[in-house]
Amino acid sequence: MxxxxxxxxxxxxxxxxxxxxxxxxxxxxxxxGLRTAAPAKKPVVFPKVAIVVPCFNEERTVGKxxxxxxxxxxxxxxxxxxxxxxGSTDDxxxxxxxxxxxxxxxxxxxxxxxxxxxxxxxxxxxxAELIGCLDADSMVDQHALERIxxxxxxxxxxxxxxxxxxxxxxTLIQHLQYVEYRLSVFNRYAFAGLGSIxxxxxxFSIFRASAIRDIGGWRHGHSTEDMELGxxxxxxxxxxxxxPLATVYTKTPESLRTLIRQRxxxxxxxxxxxxxxxxxxxxxxxxxxxxxxxxxxxxxxGAGLYFAGRFFFYLIRSAADTTSHYLATGIEPWQSxxxxxxxxxxxxxxTVYATVxxxxxxxxxxxxxxxxxxxxxxxxxLFLALYSFIVPLWLGIALVRAVLNTGVRWR
Amino acid sequence: xxxxTPGEARKARWLTYxxxxxITTIIFGTALxxxxxxxxxxxxxxxxxxxxxxxxxxxxxxxxxxxAEQSCRDISESSVLSTELRSIAERLSYLESQTGVNVxxxxxxxxxxxxxxxxxxxxxxxxxxxxxxxxxxxxYFYSNEGDCEACEDQGDILTELSRSYPQLRVYSFDYNxxxxxxxxxxxxxxxxxxxxALVIKEEVYYGFRSVDDIKxxxxxxxxxQMATSxxxxxxxxxx
Numbered sequence: 068m069x070x071x072x073x074x075x076x077x078x079x080x081x082x083x084x085x086x087x088x089x090x091x092x093x094x095x096x097x098x099x100g101l102r103t104a105a106p107a108k109k110p111v112v113f114p115k116v117a118i119v120v121p122c123f124n125e126e127r128t129v130g131k132x133x134x135x136x137x138x139x140x141x142x143x144x145x146x147x148x149x150x151x152x153x154g155s156t157d158d159x160x161x162x163x164x165x166x167x168x169x170x171x172x173x174x175x176x177x178x179x180x181x182x183x184x185x186x187x188x189x190x191x192x193x194x195a196e197l198i199g200c201l202d203a204d205s206m207v208d209q210h211a212l213e214r215i216x217x218x219x220x221x222x223x224x225x226x227x228x229x230x231x232x233x234x235x236x237x238t239l240i241q242h243l244q245y246v247e248y249r250l251s252v253f254n255r256y257a258f259a260g261l262g263s264i265x266x267x268x269x270x271f272s273i274f275r276a277s278a279i280r281d282i283g284g285w286r287h288g289h290s291t292e293d294m295e296l297g298x299x300x301x302x303x304x305x306x307x308x309x310x311p312l313a314t315v316y317t318k319t320p321e322s323l324r325t326l327i328r329q330r331x332x333x334x335x336x337x338x339x340x341x342x343x344x345x346x347x348x349x350x351x352x353x354x355x356x357x358x359x360x361x362x363x364x365x366x367x368x369g370a371g372l373y374f375a376g377r378f379f380f381y382l383i384r385s386a387a388d389t390t391s392h393y394l395a396t397g398i399e400p401w402q403s404x405x406x407x408x409x410x411x412x413x414x415x416x417x418t419v420y421a422t423v424x425x426x427x428x429x430x431x432x433x434x435x436x437x438x439x440x441x442x443x444x445x446x447x448x449l450f451l452a453l454y455s456f457i458v459p460l461w462l463g464i465a466l467v468r469a470v471l472n473t474g475v476r477w478r
Numbered sequence: 479x480x481x482x483t484p485g486e487a488r489k490a491r492w493l494t495y496x497x498x499x500x501i502t503t504i505i506f507g508t509a510l511x512x513x514x515x516x517x518x519x520x521x522x523x524x525x526x527x528x529x530x531x532x533x534x535x536x537x538x539x540x541x542x543x544x545x546a547e548q549s550c551r552d553i554s555e556s557s558v559l560s561t562e563l564r565s566i567a568e569r570l571s572y573l574e575s576q577t578g579v580n581v582x583x584x585x586x587x588x589x590x591x592x593x594x595x596x597x598x599x600x601x602x603x604x605x606x607x608x609x610x611x612x613x614x615x616x617x618y619f620y621s622n623e624g625d626c627e628a629c630e631d632q633g634d635i636l637t638e639l640s641r642s643y644p645q646l647r648v649y650s651f652d653y654n655x656x657x658x659x660x661x662x663x664x665x666x667x668x669x670x671x672x673x674x675a676l677v678i679k680e681e682v683y684y685g686f687r688s689v690d691d692i693k694x695x696x697x698x699x700x701x702x703q704m705a706t707s708x709x710x711x712x713x714x715x716x717x
Contacts, residue, residue, distance in 0.1 A: 084505065084506070085502040092498045092501065262486070262489070355487075359495070392630070413513055414514075421505055
């Protein structure tokens with residue numbers, strides 16, 4: 068039993084490590100090989116862009132998002148901003164109206180119907196070539212849009228995703244996400260190199276409007292419309308790219324409770340959408356996405372739960388052993404603790420150390436790609452120590468809810 | 479930004495898959511090698527320590543043969559059971575808990591360890607007889623084949639006792655080990671396979687015994703010097 072467990076653990080560690088190495092090798096091939104990533108240049112022709120700000124009770128944050136959009140370095144006549152108040156019950160609409168003295172801003176009010184309805188509402192009311200979305204809790208760097216717009220010179224590109232950062236982390240949970248987002252920057256960039264981005268994140272992903280119309284606009288997508296759309300674009304053969312230097316800052320959950328709620332929604336949406344698009348998994352027609360990216364995402368979901376289950380099983384068993392031992396012998400557990408023996412050099416642990424070291428490399432690369440800095444964030448050790456224990460919380464909840472088909476809500 | 483033709487990026491490049499697999503295999507292979515290396519180093523440490531002890535024992539035996547009774551004082555003051563012998567038990571029990579350790583090597587180390595303990599026991603008895611000492615020692619028989627639940631606790635109790643009383647000698651033996659002198663020792667003392675078993679003052683006690691039980695059986699413990707620090711001696715942690 069224990070042997071089988073060790074075997075499964077080693078197998079999963081091998082797969083996890085293989086995936087990290089695969090991403091790194093692809094990245095290096097892209098950096099140093101023929102497939103050089105050309106630096107973003109200013110577009111020759113600036114296409115007309117519509118940025119949608121879908122709002123539901125965002126009176127406190129919508130102003131800040133609008134100011135960052137109005138500060139974008141992009142020709143004024145080529146930019147329009149559509150604020151869609153999705154049936155707010157607070158003063159979002161009135162707050163947004165204050166910005167309409169700028170001709171670029173238009174504000175609409177509709178009945179509440181969810182984010183995807185707000186985006187489709189805007190899609191029907193614009194003739195812009197590109198359409199994007201900025202959640203009301205996010206802000207953009209002023210050069211983000213011109214960088215992203217240059218990505219559409221390739222006619223097969225349907226979407227360009229930005230480099231997303233945690234805005235002003237304050238709490239421990241936000242600092243952990245700060246590191247996690249750096250890892251995501253690397254992953255997204257590496258996935259783009261493999262033509263396999265399957266999520267077009269809410270904060271400032273920009274789309275070719277004609278492509279979105281072709282495939283039928285936004286859908287509910289199990290409350291993760293950004294993943295559903297990414298998969299649908301991939302399924303239809305469109306290309307999604309990434310520019311890590313197109314910087315967006317987003318507000319992230321402050322507490323464990325709100326983080327879990329957000330991530331349950333993401334994980335639930337992942338399971339449901341991947342199930343809906345299961346024809347892509349393992350399908351060579353979809354190249355790297357079908358052959359490695361989607362399978363790896365599913366395996367890591369399972370592995371996260373398996374490792375956590377195994378860890379807590381051993382933790383509880385060892386606690387029970389220590390307690391019964393103490394009760395039988397009266398010897399306090401720390402008396403027999405020897406730090407030299409604590410450094411475990413078994414095969415299993417060395418592979419764990421290697422996987423952790425590789426993760427640090429990827430976080431550092433994500434940091435370098437998006438900020439030019441060479442060192443990972445200071446909270447990286449905390450992230451490595453704590454995050455794998457909290458991730459299984461939402462994976463578990465999401466799995467149960469997906470199996471029971473409960474649905475998830477935005478808030 | 480990618481400037482390549484549409485769809486090309488997504489096309490699987492098999493070489494990348496193969497290279498990544500090669501690197502992963504090499505790193506995992508290295509991990510296996512490193513872990514075996516550390517286990518070998520530990521085994522070599524134990525072997526070296528055991529060699530030292532066997533030299534110690536041989537030299538004390540020789541000294542004992544050479545000198546007459548008037549030197550009893552010197553001998554009784556020197557610790558026959560060196561602290562190294564005690565720490566070997568801990569290292570052995572660590573190696574036993576590791577997967578991927580060479581089982582034959584480990585068994586051979588354990589057999590050697592048992593022999594050293596028996597030699598130490600005999601020498602101590604000889605010294606005590608000649609010098610009229612009253613040695614305080616415990617023979618402990620255990621099994622780690624899963625048929626002795628109390629053995630771990632009993633081992634720790636004895637470790638704790640020998641930490642508190644550095645002069646107390648605890649000889650621990652794996653009941654299942656096939657070493658002829660050990661079989662003889664088991665036969666002489668009539669020890670049945672009802673473990674854990676303790677032999678104290680030629681009497682066999684079966685089942686778990688707490689610190690208080692042992693103090694009751696062995697009142698001489700109270701006459702021994704207490705350790706000034708809990709780390710004064712590393713005890714025999716037998717499982």
